[in-house]
Amino acid sequence: MNASIKSSQRTLELFELFSLEQRPLTIKEITEALGMPQSSTSVLAKSLVSLGYLEKNEMRRTYYPTLRISLLGTWIRRQHQRAGQLPALLSEVARVTGESTILAMRNGIYSQYLIAQKGNSPTRAQVESGMLYPLACCSTGWCLLTLESKEAVSKIVRRTISEAKNEHWRKSAKHAVEQVELTQNRGYAFSKGETMERLGAISILLPSMPGAYAMSAGCGGWVDRVEGKKDLILGALNELAHSVRQLKDQDEQILFS
Amino acid sequence: MNASIKSSQRTLELFELFSLEQRPLTIKEITEALGMPQSSTSVLAKSLVSLGYLEKNEMRRTYYPTLRISLLGTWIRRQHQRAGQLPALLSEVARVTGESTILAMRNGIYSQYLIAQKGNSPTRAQVESGMLYPLACCSTGWCLLTLESKEAVSKIVRRTISEAKNEHWRKSAKHAVEQVELTQNRGYAFSKGETMERLGAISILLPSMPGAYAMSAGCGGWVDRVEGKKDLILGALNELAHSVRQLKDQDEQILFS
DNA sequence: CACAATTCATCACATATGTGATGGATCAAT
DNA sequence: ATTGATCCATCACATATGTGATGAATTGTG
Known part of the structure; x- marks a missing residue:
């Protein structure tokens, strides 16, 4: 349909995936679920970690959203x-x-x-x-x-x-x-x-x-x-x-x- | 060092801005609040509308998040x-x-x-x-x-x-x-x-x-x-x-x- | 402990996105 | 209605990002 910004879309898709799975995910799991290249997933995840929206468990190599994402949309419910x-x-x-x-x-x-x-x-x-x-x-x-x-x-x-x-x-x-x-x-x-x-x-x-x-x-x-x-x-x-x-x-x- | 993906960051900043203001915003307001070029704001907002995360009020020229963003982070607090x-x-x-x-x-x-x-x-x-x-x-x-x-x-x-x-x-x-x-x-x-x-x-x-x-x-x-x-x-x-x-x-x- | 199989971070070029400039659209005031 | 002031969508080039290939790190297996 209309042109949409790829990394913006993927960012949101990633959080939608977490809302679907509700558990820590590996790069591979995200890669497969979203159908995007593994290298792109790595870079996106790294960026989101540095922004404070994802947390990385180095030991298990998994990613999980931080509490911070709950602020993005919680308020709108009440509204x-x-x-x-x-x-x-x-x-x-x-x-x-x-x-x-x-x-x-x-x-x-x-x-x-x-x-x-x-x-x-x-x-x-x-x-x-x-x-x-x-x-x-x-x-x-x-x-x-x-x-x-x-x-x-x-x-x-x-x-x-x-x-x-x-x-x-x-x-x-x-x-x-x-x-x-x-x-x-x-x-x-x-x-x-x-x-x-x-x-x-x-x-x-x-x-x-x-x-x-x-x-x-x-x-x-x-x-x-x-x-x-x-x-x-x-x-x-x-x-x-x-x-x-x-x-x-x-x-x-x-x-x- | 902190290589973060610009449009990913801006997407999240935009929703944080809405969580701060909790009201419809114009392109200009977003532009000023986030300190980004107006043309970039227009394109990003348009993209988010096409993705179903923002709603545009054509009459007032304002944007407002849709219910869909509430799905991103609501679950995490329960978890x-x-x-x-x-x-x-x-x-x-x-x-x-x-x-x-x-x-x-x-x-x-x-x-x-x-x-x-x-x-x-x-x-x-x-x-x-x-x-x-x-x-x-x-x-x-x-x-x-x-x-x-x-x-x-x-x-x-x-x-x-x-x-x-x-x-x-x-x-x-x-x-x-x-x-x-x-x-x-x-x-x-x-x-x-x-x-x-x-x-x-x-x-x-x-x-x-x-x-x-x-x-x-x-x-x-x-x-x-x-x-x-x-x-x-x-x-x-x-x-x-x-x-x-x-x-x-x-x-x-x-x-x- | 060595070997094979996975998984992932990194690099460099191909592609997508950002943005200054522009002008059209809308608004506010007369 | 007309004018001037805002506001914003669009375009084309400059910049940022995406991605295939690669090898390093880790895990699984005997």
Whole structure:
């Protein structure tokens, strides 16, 4: 997509990896997990040690983040919402439904996964935090697009058609406007193969605070299985939305008390 | 010597700046705060937006971190809480003294709380991790300032006086230089109302490894109560420092064995 | 204790990024 | 609306960083 600064990206990817593994890692492990050359990993890790963000255990040759990184993002939870609880709530949806569950936000013309919890049922769906699918081509995206004007949606659809990486998305995007309208009317989105063939997902928009960016939650896997579980999934997602709403209300009370 | 990767460093500095300001920032504000060229800031911010770590408000031309950054470091405190030694050691100080105990590091002209353990005794003090008080206006800050040159301290004091959010801190900052000297001489800092009225705290500098960032530990509550417990608190803090020193030594022994 | 297999730090050239200059976009004031 | 002042995105060359190859350090094995 857009040009991004490689070492900046890798720095963040490295800390995301640690947040995934939550244990000391060797250069080799980082190298393999992030798919970058070993020499680059060595240099990056060394730099982060000298900046005080990573600690090196010379004996075991492992690296581990220092407490310092906790300052980067801890505050935002209190500010925005209780992000620490969201993963647990998503896991609950994944557990109840058996399907992969994600939290997504808009990024440009894409829907980007913030948190992903894999379900028990097998899929080939790519669900990892940071992944991007066009807003126009996935159920989480349609939810987010209900917040936009018709003109804005059209514009996004047009950009998607001209920029999409594959023919499948280009084709899906052509039906996006009606999908967004449908989502608007019935309160949830249901994709059936538009994102990836044979995969489907149901999504809803999550309540968001004024000024904060919108997020949607989705749940899905093989489309036929999802169709059979429709009511179960919708129920779980609505419960999630309800819990999030409660968290927001708590935050607002705290804010003004 | 300290070869560090520039864009990696800047990325982290940028998020630390947000953790300091905790509000949307413009390119210009970031440029000035971090002392980097405006064109570089633009490119970095754009890259971080495309990576999903920053959100741009096109209307106001401001940037703000997304929830995604909270995923980078939120887990590590929970981890330390369970397995790490520092939180346990701090809890011990809080238990023995009955007062709130914190671990702090420098962030800009502020002392920021890495870990906070509440004491049993009641206070109105705000002690939560991520919170900020001016270096010049709190005992943890005075400890950290003993590491700086007189010129650097004066500069920080001047900035604090001009930027402080309230009159109380502006007033406190005027006595910061002598407090830092006092701290230097007697080996501990003792604030008596400078941070918040009627509250006081005793702090000491923790031993740090070469290259690692400096941290100080503080313990306090209502100032008259703290004055009464001065020896108890100092004893507990010194024991903490001793334990930390031992941890470090262990690491170094491992290093050279 | 020697040998083989891993793992990692370092170097030097290929590539990516930083940045001064520029002008377009937006804002504030009349 | 018009002007002048800010603010910021972009470009092209200067600088910083990435990376394959290498061998040193460490670990595993008998």
